[in-house]
Amino acid sequence: xxxxxxxxxxxxxxxxxxxxxxxxxxxxxxxxxxxxxxxxxxxxxxxxxxxxxxxxxxxxxxxxxxxxxxxxxxxxxxxxxxxxxxxxxxxxxxxxxxxxxxxxxxxxxxxxxxxxxxxxxxxxxxxxxxxxxxxxxxxxxxxxxxxxxxxxxxxxxxxxxxxxxxxxxxxxxxxxxxxxxxxxxxxxxxxxxxxxxxxxxxxxxxxxxxxxxxxxxxxxxxxxxxxxxxxxxxxxx
Ligand code: C5P
Numbered sequence: 001x002x003x004x005x006x007x008x009x010x011x012x013x014x015x016x017x018x019x020x021x022x023x024x025x026x027x028x029x030x031x032x033x034x035x036x037x038x039x040x041x042x043x044x045x046x047x048x049x050x051x052x053x054x055x056x057x058x059x060x061x062x063x064x065x066x067x068x069x070x071x072x073x074x075x076x077x078x079x080x081x082x083x084x085x086x087x088x089x090x091x092x093x094x095x096x097x098x099x100x101x102x103x104x105x106x107x108x109x110x111x112x113x114x115x116x117x118x119x120x121x122x123x124x125x126x127x128x129x130x131x132x133x134x135x136x137x138x139x140x141x142x143x144x145x146x147x148x149x150x151x152x153x154x155x156x157x158x159x160x161x162x163x164x165x166x167x168x169x170x171x172x173x174x175x176x177x178x179x180x181x182x183x184x185x186x187x188x189x190x191x192x193x194x195x196x197x198x199x200x201x202x203x204x205x206x207x208x209x210x211x212x213x214x215x216x217x218x219x220x221x222x223x224x225x226x227x228x229x230x231x232x233x234x235x236x237x
Contacts, residue, residue, distance in 0.1 A: 001233040004203075006057050007226065008032045008181070008213030014041035018048065020217055027226045030055040030082075032211055046079055056081040057179070057211070061119055062098075063087035070097040073116070077105040081114050083179070085159055088118035088146040095153035115156040115177065120146045123161045123182030126194040139195070140164060147172050159211075161195035162202035169206050181211040185229060188215045199229045203236040 007024065009031045011017040017037055021028075031054050037045050038060060049056050058081040062069045069086055076084040086098055099116060106113035120143040121130060130139050137145070143164045148171055150158055157177025160168060165178045182196045190196055191214060202210055212229060219225035 001203075001230050002027070002029055003055075004207075004209050005226070005230060005233065006030045006032045006179070006209050006211045007216055008034060008059075008211055009037050009045070010034055010213050010217065011037050012040060014045055014048065017041065017045055020222060021049075021052065021054070023222050024216075024226055025223065027223050027230070028054075030057065030209075032057040032059050032213075034059040035061075046081065050080065056083070057209075058084040058114075059211075061085055061087055063090050064094075066090075066094040066097040069094050070101040073098045074101050074105050077102045077114055078109065080111060083115040083117060083156075085117050085119055085179075088120050088150050088158065092149055092153055095150060095155060099154040117157045117159050117177060117179050118146070118150045118155055119159040120150075120164075121160070123180075123195050124192045129194075140167065144168065144171050147176070151176055157208065162197035162205055162207050162210075163195050165202075165205045165207050174206070177208045178206070179209040179211060180207045181213075183210045183212050183215075185215055185232065198232070200232045200236040203233045 007028050009017050031049055033045055058076055062072045102113050102116055121139045143160050144167055147158045147168045151172045159179045161182045162180045168178055182193045183199055183202055184190055184196045186198055199210055216222050216225045
């Protein structure tokens with residue numbers, strides 16, 4: 001289960017991220033680096049995590065025209081991270097160009113390509129907020145359609161809510177990866193997340209990777225919070 005828990009390192013400085021990583025110790029082996037920490041550490045957090053043998057999900061959510069995203073993907077693949085993401089809404093051509101570039105870069109470097117996953121509908125959206133942005137279909141319909149497009153473009157999986165995983169696995173098959181934020185242990189605050197599920201239920205539903213930030217990193221005892229979540233995941237796996 002440890003390999004399926006990705007802790008979101010949403011910290012305001014490299015120093016505070018290092019402190020948290022030390023506090024979590026061996027209980028966590030996979031970290032997500034998002035915009036906040038990547039920018040404030042000027043990317044240095046990637047070197048630090050690699051030097052400490054931690055796995056990295058680079059969550060920079062590329063969303064631009066096909067050429068620009070493919071070139072950003074070249075650099076992401078060159079960093080040797082384990083996983084990175086783009087936005088599915090960038091479209092099929094963008095997804096295809098990205099995968100082509102990632103494969104070429106990995107072959108040139110003689111390394112394994114990182115897993116590439118696409119953000120479908122952010123877990124901070126509910127139906128009302130989503131419809132307000134002029135989307136014609138429901139969140140579920142959109143997520144399933146985009147997951148299908150991503151799979152056909154050769155991506156490894158999608159970022160989605162745990163609530164959509166059963167349907168995605170039914171449409172795309174069991175090996176298509178689901179990476180899910182929006183995970184909240186019972187009793188913890190939901191904050192800006194809307195389409196949420198508990199860690200145990202997420203595992204039961206077949207989520208491959210649980211991405212959890214604030215319930216662990218803002219807990220006064222992050223290691224204990226992570227351990228409790230892992231125990232809950234074990235109970236369902
Ligand atoms: O603190 P919390 O558990 O809500 O953290 C979730 C993390 O997952 C955040 O770093 C957020 O940027 C990220 N994320 C998300 N929804 C997505 C993709 C990434 O919440 N669709």
